[in-house]
Amino acid sequence: MSALLQLDHVGRSYPVGGFFARRQLQAVKDLSFTLNADRPEIFTIVGESGSGKTTTARMILGNEVPTSGVIRFLGQDVAAIRSRKDRLAFMAKVQPIFQNPFEAFNPLTTLDFYLYSTARRFLGLRTRAEIEAAADKALQHVGLSLVEVRGRYSHELSGGQLQRIAVARALIPSPKLIVADEPVSMVDASLRMSIVNLFRTLRDDLGVTIIYITHDLSTAYYISDRVIIMHKGDVIEAGDARAVLGNPSEDYSRALRNAVLPPDPVAARRIIEARLERRRAALTEAGT
């Protein structure tokens, strides 16, 4: 068994506060996990805002350097990849999906340019026909075709379609790992599941490992193999997704699990009413 990605006691802190009251904010504390190269999976990082999940994604992508610990991708320290040649080789294996598809595509650039650029740079293709064939092949994986995308601008397509194009683009260099940071939070509800299902297809058919970063426990439960729950930089709970999310053992993850509103008016209303009772009781108590 060889490790695809290995986080070894990774920490990241930022200086915060003014000139005099300077202190360190620990965005990520002592995070360790290993993804296996032989067994593609969907590895989910669940957390609220400020949990450190986005910092983790940025460090894995090499956009930020850990202040402690090491991130190794196929045995190589990600923070040590500096030269453009090495960066390109790294980016051919690790690709990101961003949160807001309308923000990830420049509104003034045609979408196909992103696909062509990726094909040219990472596959070393030169002729127009080869490049277009590569782009089309990647788009087929996500249920689109080049004809639908060629010459289009981002505002002409829906968030769901854009996110699929973003996935297609990431697939062009045949990456081993895709890091998706909140990929569906800006996508309309009716299109959300198409992206989530797509990740499953990538794992099963193309053998891509996916790090899925989200605050949404329901989709996390739906597609993940393994999950870690982060809170203020700490890992609260980690393990098999169905076990951890279905039956959490720590207080924080239980609270998080119970805060998920079920799509059922009776049950959801009961949760809100229970919360309401607690509020009223607390207020009455405070008043006496």
Added chain:
Amino acid sequence: MFSILRDLLRFNVEFLIGFLLTGTIFLFAAAHFFAPYPDTAIYLLPPDMPPSAEFWLGTTSRGQDVFWQISGAIWNTMTFGLTVMILSRIVALAVGMVSGYLGGKADEVLMTINDTLIALPNIPILLLVYFVMRDQMTWPLLALTAALLGWNYDARLIRSVTLSLRNREFTRHAVFAGMSVPQVLIRQHLPYVMPVVFFTAMNNLIWAIGLEVTLSVLGFSDVNRPTVGGMIYWANQHQAAVSGIWWWLVFPIVAVVLLFLGLFLLAISINEYIDPRSRLSRMGG
């Protein structure tokens, strides 16, 4: 390009007025190529003639036709202004975008140079250059000096725009799509920076023309070459205001004010047009 111009003329009153003003002044300035007298010749005509059918805007105390003098002066002044503008835009763009996008050491070095230049006072430096060069002082040299002094504020502005663009998701996306630094800067960032460039370009042009007028009025330029400032310089030398030769002063000033107004209206209307938000709304149509 032609349809953009047509749309702007049809739907934007500011642009129409600015276009007509600037266009008229440009044609008027271009007319100096067909002037009946060489523009550097003096005492060719009877001096101090008030505006009349023969000399539309009168003649100067140096025996020059004010009409043809202004025509040549505006041309030279505009050439100077445009040269300064283009040179300083190139420097501002290069420095601002590279500095903002690369960050780190490159940013520090470039911004130190930038801030040092901001701290230096412009007029004394130009005067220093003038006193060093003396007779070799030609207008391209003056333009180059002015351009080297006129880019720094705008470079900071462009840098701040690039700095915010650098952290946008589409920049990270472009990098992961394998785009090189020039590709990111030119294809991804330049469209966002262009409005800043355009708007500062107009401001810079106005500044450069003002600078040229100031230096010439004070006599610190090649005063034999007709410019707007040069005309005012000679009018002052001959005490035109005191001796009632008002047309020697009023007409060049009116011409330069109209030119400023025209350029300003063009600047604001073009800026509205190239604002990415309104451009996007149109593209959606």
Added chain:
Amino acid sequence: MHATLKPEASTSSADPVLRVDNLKAYYQMNYFGVSREVRAVDDITLTIRRNEIYGIAGESSSGKSSLIKTIAGAIRPPLRVVSGSVRFDFDGRTLDVYNDPEAMKAARWRHLSYVMQGSMNVLNPVRRVKHAFHDFAFRHMGLSPSAFRARVEAHLERIGLDPQVLESYPHQLSGGMRQRLAIGLATVCEPEFIIADEPTTALDVLVQQDVLALIKDVQMRLGSSIIFVTHDMTVHAAIADRIGIIYAGRLVEEGPSQAMFEQPQHPYTAHLIASLPRIGDTTRRVSLPGKPPNLADPPSGCRFHPRCPLAIAKCETESPPLVPRGEGRVACWRAGEVAAA
């Protein structure tokens, strides 16, 4: 002090507090010769009863924000009301939003208030929170400054905030606290009608539930009506009494939330509910094919037909009217067949 809870008004009361009739509001744009008309609110008729929470669900650019802006009388060009009316009924007086701007101005905040998604937009970042209360509510309450302050403090305590927050700046407070403050600000005058636009969307899950409970609490105590806009169907399930589904500027289904979740009548609603993932269930969820409609150039007939699994020839040419069905209303030619499909 004791938190006194008003007896809950009867929810069955049918007298409407808001009537929207055949409302059409379009964006009419003209950029350098390209003119466009976007029918963001297209012939919407609905009533909201006293003491109910009415949820409006719809995707981005479905026209739901334009609808509530139009209801609030807070539209500015290029969005214009083309026809129809919006009438509130406050204290037994009818207030026509687009015919009586003076009365509308007087009713703002006193009778009609808002909770918005970005609470920072309401709270001025450089002024203490107490100024916001003063600016928004003081002139509506007719109280002396000290009585006003006492009233505000009592109100904040009731919604579970320490009155000390009045002396803080917005940036010193957490997102959840700011959103609670925004709710406090919107309810301090005890308005009869509250417009809540995605008030929980930007919040973390744990805080979201708290804020929902607070909204429910305040609504029950004041007996006010709330129009609650969010794209998140689970939030509607938790809080809305009735739900209206907006698709491409039109109301396609409306009904009591319980009934809607149990048996949606419109295929779009059915899809929205069926695609919700839930913990403990990994059966495959599917997405709708196609893309959301472009309001500037909507599909012919029923606007949902290009994406609809049940579409027939009639759907392509004729737009279905919104007709009563069961406990609600639905606009679909094949409304009865949804459950079977």
